Amino acid sequence: MPQNEYIEESIKRHGRQMDHEERTRKRAAREVHKSSARTQQLFGLKAKLHHAKRHSEKVQLKKTLKAHDERNVKQKDDGAVPEGALPTYLLDREGQKDAKSLSSAVKERRKDRAAKYSVPLPKVRGIAEDEMFKVLKSGKSKSKSWKRMVSKATFVGEGFTRKPVKMERFVRPMALRYKKANVTHPDLKATFQLPILSVKKNPQSPMYTQLGVMTKGTIIEVNVSELGLVTAGGKVVWGKYAQITNNPELDGCINSVLLV
Template identity: 45%
Template sequence: MALCYGYCSDYHEKKRKTDHQEAHEDSKKTIKMHEKRHTKQKNDGKTPQGAVPAYLLDREGHIKIYSNRKEKEESMERIVTKACCVGDGFTQKPPKYKRFIRTMSSCVKKTHVTHPELRATFWGASVLSICQVTIRGVITKGIVLEVNTSELGLATQGGKVIWGKIWQVTNNPENDGCMTVVLLL
C-alpha cells in the first residue's frame, strides 16, 4: 500500500469500485424500463385523498393568506403567488394600505414574442394590457394579452407601424420565470 498525500488511504480503491458499479446500475435501469413498457397496468380509478376538481384548482392557487395573527379568517392581507401584470407607472403602497400584496419578482413587464409567420422569437416586447378579465391581473397559461409590437417592425399595408397586437401566453410564467407569447392570427 503506497502513501497518497492529500487523499484518504482507500480513496482510489473506492473510486474504482463506484465507477465499476455505475455501469451495472445503468443496465439495471434500462432493463426495468423495457420490462415496464410491455406490461399493461390496471387503472383502479380511485381518486387520491384531497383531490380538487379542475374548476376549483384555478380559484385556490392565486393567493395565500399573509398574517401574523391567530385569526386567519379575519386577516385582510393576501399575497398573490402567481405572475401578474402591472403597468409602467406602478408603485407599491405600504402593506398596511393594500389588500393584495404583489411581490415585484412575480410582476411581468416584458415577454418573449414568437411570430408564427416570421418564424422568429423576439425578446423585450412590453405588455400593454390584459384582454381577458382575470382575477387581480394574474397571468397564467392561455391568457390573452395586448403586447407592444412597435419594436418588431410590423406595419400595415398603408405603411403605418402597428403599435399593439393580441397575443396568447403559451407557458406557465410563475414556474419558468419568463413569459412566452404567440400571435393570435
C-alpha cells in the same frame, strides 16, 4: 417599398435572368424527388412530425380539388323558373342552381370567420382560488386574515405604486412581476422579446384580468413597434395581442404566440 427588400428592388430595376422561368420550373420538378428522398431517410420523432405535416397537406389538397369539382355541379331548380316568356340568354340555364358550390362557399366563410377569432390554446385548466392566492396573516397578533398574496406571474404597468399597507388587500410580489415576454410569430417562425403593454383577458376570471395576473391562456398586449409591422394604410402597428402558452410561475419567463 419597406427597407431591406433588396431583391424586390433589384427585380424592379434590372428585371430577371433570361432563363428564370425554366430554372424555376426545373427546381419545382426536382423538389418532389428531394422531398421523397428526405422522407425515406427520416426516422423517429422527426419522421412522425413530417408525416403528420404531409398528411394535413394532402387532406387540404383533396378538399381544394373537391371544392373545384363541386363548383361545376348543377342541379335543376323547378321552383326557380319564372312564368311567362324568357329572354334568349336565359333559355339555356333551365332554372339551374349551383347548390353544392353555394354550400361549400358558406362553409368556407364560416371557417374563415372562426379562424379569425381562434387562439392557439382555446381551452385551459381552471385554477382554484386556493392555488391562486396565499392567505396572509396581518395585525398585531396575526389574527386578521383578509390579505391575499398572488402566487402567479403578474404585470403592474410602468407607473405602478403600491397602496398603503393597511389598505392593500392583494399583494403582488416583486419576484413574480414581468415586463417582457418571449413572443413567437407563427408565420415568420421567429421569437422576439417584446415589452408587455397590458393584460387584455385572463380566461380564469375578470378579477384576475384586473389584477394583471398572467396564467396559461391569458391574452396580453405586446409592443411590436420594433418588428416594423405596418397596416394596409402604411401606419406602424404599435400594439398586438399574444396568448401565453406556458406556466410563467414555473418556467421563470413568459412564452407566447402572436395572434395574427
